[in-house]
Amino acid sequence: MAKILIVHYSMYGHIYKMAEAVAEGVREVDGCEAVIKRVPETLPHEVLEKMGAVEAQKAMADIPLATVDDLAEADGIIFGTPTRFGNMCGQMRQFLDATGGLWFNGSLIGKVGSVFVSSATQHGGQESTILNFHTNLLHHGMVVVGLPYSFAGQMDNSEITGGSPYGASTITGGQGERMPSDNELAGARFQGAHVARIAKKLKG
Known part of the structure; x- marks a missing residue:
């Protein structure tokens, strides 16, 4: 089995919804398993309270925490992060x-790496966040995979939607009121399956 780790941070649940869709895509590929984990929270409880994130955090509390050793044990890693000023969040x-x-040990060299993101607005730095994230993957010697145009949903101009050749993405709205759309979730599933197929070939 090719093991695909989906490691993410989600404050209000948007990225977690995308992570679930990514995992669905991975599981569509025979011989691949999806494992969803989250990175540790770094904000104190009182800050999360002020940000209105406590209830969402409680709902995701059962998701196991990722460790750096988990990365080494995976055949492919798909990272999910909200956008912070055009870059990944501080927790990630x-x-x-x-x-x-x-x-130092070259533990991630040759493994597949991919990224999906969210932002509050349509032009909130989704692409720059993924591209900035890619530099980390390249320093680790990973094989960087995006979301190819064979996912036709990113060519659809009939609605406001996330998604680019760099990776799946979702728009959350200024108050977090917008959850991932069907098209954004479809992009996440496509990306999960695409990464899984490549990781399976490389593992084979």
Whole structure:
């Protein structure tokens, strides 16, 4: 079995919804398993309370926490993060900053890496977040995979939607009121299956 790890951070549940869709796509590929884990929270409870994120965090509390060793054990890793000023969130940054030992040992060289994101607005830095994230994957020697145009949903101009050749994405709205659309979830599923097929071939 090719093991695809979906490691993410989700404050209000949008990225987690996308992660579930990514996992569905992975499971569509014979011989591949999907494992969803989350990176540790770095914000204190009182800050999460002020941000109105406590209930959403409680709903996701049963998702296992990822460790850097989990990355080494996977055949492919799909990272999910909300956008913060055109870059990944601090929780994901802190997690990746702890992977120096993996880098030193070359533990991720040749593994498939991919990224999906969210932002509050349509032009909120989704593409720059993924591209900035890719530099981390390249430093680890990973094989970077995006969302090809064979996913026709990113060519659809009939609605406001996330998704680009760099990876699946969703728009959350300024108050987090918008959950991922059907098209955005379809892009996430497509990306999961696409990564899984490539990881399976490389593992084979």
